[in-house]
Amino acid sequence: MKRILVIGCPGAGKSTFARALRDRTGLPLWYLDQIWHRPDRATVSRAEFDARLTGLLRGDAWIIDGNYLRTLELRLRAADTVFLLDYPTGVCLEGARARIGTKREDLPWVEEEFDPEFRQWIEDFSRDQLPEIRRLLEQYGEGREVHVFHSRAEADDWLRTFPGV
Template identity: 30%
Template sequence: MKIAILGYSGSGKSTLARHLAGYYKIPVLFLDTVNFLPNWVERDRDEGRLIVWNFIQNDSWVIDGNYEKFFQIERLEQADKIIFMNFPRRACIYRAFKRYFKYKNTTREDMAKGCIEKMDLEFIWWILHEGRTKKRRNHYKQIERDFKDKIVILKNPKEVDLYLQKIVNP
């Protein structure tokens, strides 16, 4: 089983990835851990691509993250299931603040070591605007069209819960 999880920042991609990896007992890759080195320094692009390339050679996996530069098309083509977390802005910003207060002054397991949880104006602007430009929304719509036979679109936490229940109790 190969599962690619895409979606907006704060939608719960990493949480869902952990659940699915645990349920299916397959390895998980959080692309934020590939993109960043300690202290939010961006990793060399070629080095990151090599990490992802090696990971997608596995027979089964869950990959959490958008990052077009890390073989996004190849990941989506290989995936048996694509999950798009299409949550509204207000839900994402709420969840991001909730996550910030939960992990403040620590590093989450789905983040690169040494990347302390942060909430700043740049990230808020990303969640509310930059991460949802017309170009980005159109990119997701294209993915929906190109992979309509294997994409699942989840729009809120209740839909995520129902999706997980269907997997556990088919």
Template identity: 35%
Template sequence: MRRIAIVGTTGSGKTTLARRVAQRCLIPHIELDALQWEPNWTPAEPQVFRDRVRLALSGDRWVVDGNYSAVRDIVWQRADTVVLLDYPFGLVLRRLLRRTWRRSLYQEELWNGNRETFRQSFFSRDSILVWLLRTYWKKRKQYPVLFQQSEYAHLSTVHLRSPKAAEQWLFSCEQHLL
């Protein structure tokens, strides 16, 4: 486990787990959202995004988090391990509500000056909460199918169904990465 990709639905804790892996194992953390989003929530041009991802993943050891299908080929071809966070919907929804409320209330800067607002988060069709509703069940079905594709046969896959399982995995991977 030298190059780890962490995937899962919106709000599942991908970035939190990736940060913890990076901190404990002293490897770089790459957050795909930070490479994708320009100021004012403008997505990077597709080729710019792909180039940023290639550069970010050029090292020998890293942990990356994110679900962007536009760069999955780059990420998964370089990765040796993919970790799927597959938590129950209620847990993910509670976490996402809490995180979104906090970010909106305190106007936490995310990437390139972007911040979540109450209006955007709770009253917009572009809401992260609406995105969760649209993608949660699709992603749960999609990842196991992707893991079976021949181009990803080199990957070791880890399917975590609870925060407790994630803690146990983090402890075990820490032993392998140090």
């Protein structure tokens, strides 16, 4: 387990899970949100994002946190381990609500409100994103360690029993 993806709906706790993995493995952790966004919330170009991501994927060991469906196939090809946090929409909505107003390692700004567009993205995730994520996992899962958690308790239990590397 040296090249790890952590994916799932916004608000599921991907970043929290990825930090726990980083702390147990010592692997470098990269947040796709920090690659895509500048501190002023502007985004970089797709070419700049893709070039930086491609550089990261060449590394021997990493944890990458984030969905960014457009580049998931590329990341799956490079990964040896995938964690999908496949939680109910209500859990993800509550997770996103809970982080409002808090400074986070994975975002270069503090979210001050629960943006209605972001809320809709979460509500539509299981319909619009999850089927494609599952399809790609089916296509690229062979030869990779794939863990799908359906609750925070499942993920926490796995972390408790994981000895690290």
